Each structure stands twice: as structure tokens, then as C-alpha cells.
Amino acid sequence: MIYSPGTEQFALLHPFHLVIDEQMVLRQMGPAIPQLVPGLRAGEPFANRFQVQRPRIQPTYDAVRAMQRAAFLLECLANGVILKGQMLVDEPRRMILFVGSPVIDDRTKLKEYGLTLSDFPMHDSTADLMELFSHFDSLIGEYGVEKIRTIGDNYMVVAPPASRPCPGPGAHGPGDVRVYPKPAALPKPTSGLQDGPQLGSGHRRRDRPQEIPV
Amino acid sequence: MYGMVNLAIEGLLTERYGHSVWQSIKDKAAPGIDRFLTMEQYPEDVTQGLVVAAAEITGRPTDEILNEIGEYFTGYAQRSGHGELLDIIGSNLPEALDNLDNMHTRVALAFPDLRPPSFWCTDVDEHSLILHYLSERSGLAPMIPGAVRGLGRLFDTEATVRQVASREDGADHDQFLVTFDAKSQG
Numbered sequence: 001m002i003y004s005p006g007t008e009q010f011a012l013l014h015p016f017h018l019v020i021d022e023q024m025v026l027r028q029m030g031p032a033i034p035q036l037v038p039g040l041r042a043g044e045p046f047a048n049r050f051q052v053q054r055p056r057i058q059p060t061y062d063a064v065r066a067m068q069r070a071a072f073l074l075e076c077l078a079n080g081v082i083l084k085g086q087m088l089v090d091e092p093r094r095m096i097l098f099v100g101s102p103v104i105d106d107r108t109k110l111k112e113y114g115l116t117l118s119d120f121p122m123h124d125s126t127a128d129l130m131e132l133f134s135h136f137d138s139l140i141g142e143y144g145v146e147k148i149r150t151i152g153d154n155y156m157v158v159a160p161p162a163s164r165p166c167p168g169p170g171a172h173g174p175g176d177v178r179v180y181p182k183p184a185a186l187p188k189p190t191s192g193l194q195d196g197p198q199l200g201s202g203h204r205r206r207d208r209p210q211e212i213p214v
Numbered sequence: 215m216y217g218m219v220n221l222a223i224e225g226l227l228t229e230r231y232g233h234s235v236w237q238s239i240k241d242k243a244a245p246g247i248d249r250f251l252t253m254e255q256y257p258e259d260v261t262q263g264l265v266v267a268a269a270e271i272t273g274r275p276t277d278e279i280l281n282e283i284g285e286y287f288t289g290y291a292q293r294s295g296h297g298e299l300l301d302i303i304g305s306n307l308p309e310a311l312d313n314l315d316n317m318h319t320r321v322a323l324a325f326p327d328l329r330p331p332s333f334w335c336t337d338v339d340e341h342s343l344i345l346h347y348l349s350e351r352s353g354l355a356p357m358i359p360g361a362v363r364g365l366g367r368l369f370d371t372e373a374t375v376r377q378v379a380s381r382e383d384g385a386d387h388d389q390f391l392v393t394f395d396a397k398s399q400g
Contacts, residue, residue, distance in 0.1 A: 053322075054315075054318070054319040054322055054332070055315050055319070055332040055334065055348075056331070056332035056348050056349075056350070057332070057348075066334060066336070067315070067334055069312055069313075069315075069316070069334070069335075070315040070316055070319065070332075070334065071315070071316045071319040071320065072319075073319060073322070073323070082323075084319075084323065103323060151324045151325070152320070152323055152324035154324070
């Protein structure tokens, strides 16, 4: 290959990147990192600001070098936000490059973390997912279902038994979510039954019901 | 520990020894639990207790039981909703082992309470590799040889697994020498 982006383009493509030296001192960070970790400056020890959640290693140059094939989860100690990405070791320069982005599936949390949608690069799917989930949030009230949680890119809702009659033909149903955002991204709904105690706001069961493709 | 592991133990012991033997193992180790649920969290000592009770009731060593649980686990995971994940874990055994950590990280993202172990490979050649295993739990390392053989079965690959470093003997983490046929690399 003959092409490589310049530093400015690199920063635009990877606004959440980190460059860490052999002593695990932060040497450079993407433009969105200071918003996420207020007050962070180059020259600070990596471990003061981040904890490696996955893989289960101590953050040393050698340990990271051994785990370059692993997906990394870095926890920002300031606010608990998880950055998911990969670590590359530049052996000749004895530097570690982390490229990744925050794992956030709820748009309302962005502000809390000092971020906006424009902090995410276009090639990152996090913003799309957040937007899709916001759309689901606005829809579920109409159907008397309760959002349990999002699990990765799954959006989980429950309905109590026989809460209302089934919508007739032509009524709104799973098709509501199918039209959004574009045909290429059709969600695959699955549904199931749970025969445990009735769900209540105080006592939530998280047993995954038997999945039945809709 | 999520119930999935306890359910795998139930599946294995029921298959091998019948329902009534399983029932007495469960009554001994987890008398208060009617049935295990995949996504429910259970105390760690429930899992340990099931293995110990199984060893006592069947008269077999706990390490052997753990080894069998490991071997059973891959197939169980495949049948219980994780088949799609296992389909994309790699195209042969060494590749799958190399991706094992990555797969656990993805699952950990979906289930924040999950505290999965880490795996990585070194000394990889055509016929063998060293698999490193690091868990915050202790005592489950005997599952690994079985689990690797079970994973090998997904690729029609016979694997032999020998522990070469053990945390119990003071090593930093457990290590296993995995050998497999070269034809599985295709």
C-alpha cells in the first residue's frame, strides 16, 4: 500500500484515539478525548485516567504487545464510559496506538459525557444505533410495552400478558421499526414468552425467554 | 456466574447419569433453587458446589468432571442461542482459539455483569500453540482441555491438550499446550 493519511486526517478519522509510550504515559489523544476525560493532558500516566477492563491484563507495554489480537475495553475512570477498540504496537517507535470509540447506546447520555453526535466519525456505527434506539423509545409508549434494556445492539421490551388486543391487519406492528432507517438495516425482531413471575418495576427478571423469530 | 454454566452442568450430568442422579446432585448443592435460568446470576459457590456434589455422588474426581463439563460446554453454547457467535469465531481451531478473547469481550459488552476469562495464544506453529488462560475465578482450569477439544469438534479437529503451567503451582496464570492436525488449518 502506498497511501496513509496525514496527522490531521488521522485525528478526524479517529477522534477517540490514544498514543501511549513504552512507560505507559499518554503522548497524544484524539480531539474528542478531552471532552470525555476533562482535564486530561499529554504527559499523564495512562493508568491515572483509564483502566483496561478487557482483556484481563495489567496495562504494560509488553502485556499489550502480547494481546494485539484482542478487542480492548478501556474504562474512563472519570465517568465509567467504556471505549472499545484495538491496540497496535509500533515496535520501532516503542509506542502503543489505541483506536476505538465509546460504547454508548443511549443518546440522552451523550450530553452527560460531554459529547455530541458530531464527535463520532461518520464510519462509526454508534451514532446510527443511538438514533435508532431513540426512535424505538418514542414508539414503545404507543404499544403499552416496557423497555427493559438494550443489550449490545439488541433492544429489549416486554409486554404483560394480554395487555391489549392484538392489532389487526394493517395496524402498527413490527413493521413500524422495519421502515427505519433504511431497508439495508432491517432489524430482526425476535419474541418470546416468559412463564416466570410477572414483571414489575421493582423486581425485574432478566431470564432471556425462548427466542422465536417473528 | 450466569446460570448458563450451571445449565450446561445440568445438561451433561442428566445426559450421562439420568435425571434422578442430577436431582440428588442439585438437591445437595443448591437445595433452594428450583431450576436454573440462563440469564440469572448465581453465587460462584453454587457452580463449585454442583461439581463437588457430582464428584461425591458419582465417585469420580472433580477435575475429570470439570474436564467433561468443558467438553460439553461448546456444544451446549451452540444449541442454546450462541451458535451464530460460534459460527463466526474462526475457520479452524487455532483461529478460533485466537478469537476466543475477542468473543468473550463482545459478550461482556452485552452483559456487563459477566466477568469472563481472558485467553491468548503464543508459540503458534502448524501443529501446536500455547493457550494462555486467565480468570478471576479459581479452580475452573480443568475445564479448559475439554473446552478446547469441544471447540475442535466444531472444525472436525482432534486436539490434545496438556497443561504446562498452573496457577495452583505458583505460575502467574494457567497455560496449555494444544496440539492438532495440520489439515485442520485448511
